[in-house]
Amino acid sequence: MKTIIVGGVIANKYLNGGAVWTRLNWLLGLRELGYRVYFIEQIEPRHCVDRQGQPTDFESSANLDFFKKIMEKFGMAKSYSLLLGQGERSCGMSLAEISSLASEADVVVNITGHLRLPCILESGARKIYVDLDPGYTQYWRQMGLLDSSFDRHDLYFTVGELIGSAQCAIPTGNIKWHATRQPVVLKLWPVTETGDPSRFTSVASWRDNYGTLEVDGKKFGLKVHEFRKFIELPKHVSQVCEVALDIHPAEVTDIELLRFNGWRIRDSLTVAPDPETFRSYVQDSGAEFSVAKGIYSQTRSGWFSDRTVRYLASGKPAVVQDTGFTSTYPVGEGLFAFTTFEEAVMAAKHIERDYRDHCTAARRLAESWFDSNRVLDELLAKAGVSG
Numbered sequence: 001m002k003t004i005i006v007g008g009v010i011a012n013k014y015l016n017g018g019a020v021w022t023r024l025n026w027l028l029g030l031r032e033l034g035y036r037v038y039f040i041e042q043i044e045p046r047h048c049v050d051r052q053g054q055p056t057d058f059e060s061s062a063n064l065d066f067f068k069k070i071m072e073k074f075g076m077a078k079s080y081s082l083l084l085g086q087g088e089r090s091c092g093m094s095l096a097e098i099s100s101l102a103s104e105a106d107v108v109v110n111i112t113g114h115l116r117l118p119c120i121l122e123s124g125a126r127k128i129y130v131d132l133d134p135g136y137t138q139y140w141r142q143m144g145l146l147d148s149s150f151d152r153h154d155l156y157f158t159v160g161e162l163i164g165s166a167q168c169a170i171p172t173g174n175i176k177w178h179a180t181r182q183p184v185v186l187k188l189w190p191v192t193e194t195g196d197p198s199r200f201t202s203v204a205s206w207r208d209n210y211g212t213l214e215v216d217g218k219k220f221g222l223k224v225h226e227f228r229k230f231i232e233l234p235k236h237v238s239q240v241c242e243v244a245l246d247i248h249p250a251e252v253t254d255i256e257l258l259r260f261n262g263w264r265i266r267d268s269l270t271v272a273p274d275p276e277t278f279r280s281y282v283q284d285s286g287a288e289f290s291v292a293k294g295i296y297s298q299t300r301s302g303w304f305s306d307r308t309v310r311y312l313a314s315g316k317p318a319v320v321q322d323t324g325f326t327s328t329y330p331v332g333e334g335l336f337a338f339t340t341f342e343e344a345v346m347a348a349k350h351i352e353r354d355y356r357d358h359c360t361a362a363r364r365l366a367e368s369w370f371d372s373n374r375v376l377d378e379l380l381a382k383a384g385v386s387g
Helices: 017-032 062-073 095-104 136-142 148-152 223-230 252-260 275-283 294-298 306-313 341-353 355-370 372-382
Strands: 003-007 036-043 080-084 089-092 107-111 126-131 155-158 177-179 199-201 203-205 213-215 218-220 240-246 264-267 287-290 318-321 335-338
Touching: 003 017, 003 095, 017 036, 017 107, 017 275, 017 306, 017 372, 036 062, 062 080, 062 089, 080 095, 136 213, 155 372, 203 223, 203 275, 218 294, 223 252, 223 294, 223 341, 252 264, 275 306, 287 306, 287 341, 306 318, 306 355, 318 341, 335 341, 335 355, 341 355
Parallel strands: 003 036, 003 107, 036 080, 107 126, 126 155, 155 177, 199 240, 199 287, 203 240, 240 264, 287 318, 318 335
Antiparallel strands: 080 089, 213 218
16 A cells, blocks of 8 residues: 655644645545555644634644644544644654655655655655645746745646646746646535525635735736626625625725625634534535636636535535636536626526526536546556556
8 A cells, every 4th residue: 555645734724614625635535545645734833823813832722723633533643743843843743753654655745835844855755746826836936936845846736727738828937737626525525405595605715815916017816806896796696695704804895895785794714614614604505606816817727616616516506707617627507607797697597597407517517527536546647656
């Protein structure tokens, strides 16, 4: 049985259930394929907080408690390590144990290049970089902003499936970017009959830590900038439009504008702070409506949201902003892409007319395109790794 080390962020995504699922589906999906899987994460002291969000030490941090509970919940209790910094302190495997593991591991799947431990990057394992932020990763590298550890991988995969094609404006930086998709462990995301068919939802951050990116005089905005273009949607569709939003209370103008236009706002930190509540929120919804960050749509990256994959797997139709993914995935049944306001409205009407058929089609899409067994097996095959 081959051994795979997965690097990613869970403790660093405290109270972000959706981001945690992103990593869990890679981690648990590889385990489903029969590999011996270990999860390793690093966290800096400045990111350790207590339950009130105040700085605290590693051992008493809410991050650590959050991390341990998730590892135990999903059967990883003896196969993980959370390291403070470069390993000064740890929970789970020690730095010495990780060094020993790295010397024997066959593959390292480094999600967003999170792991920077020399003992892992210098090991003989096949090191795979997984890019979840297409556009940012490539432009940052072009600008010399990425850590030198980026260049210490053997293969590079991206969920920006059109990178390297004539359709996509994102530079490759002389790297062979292999396309991959957001995996979902289908048995963890079963079809549910619950949920109000007339309730469109999504989970989103109004802004993020990346900020607006400007390249060669062109600005790529955040989700807030795209959302404002479609803010009047609730006035033009019969469905209730709701968003579980991470938004600062000081964003008074935008909050009032959302409510004025009929949006129902929920607090994402309350309704989806962990994997279980996030899954419940998605599965209690009728369908999803969401926009994409400007860098994904303007560059025609082909990016497709892992959150949307969870909706589809649950048998919930999705209406999402086109990033070029229409070149890859079938749309019009269960999944609708829009670039204009009118297309978004029309998609909502299609779902209303044939809701159950679109629910069935949504699950079928998840099974055909995003099943972790298929996605991860194909990735490892491209990497020259077989079971």
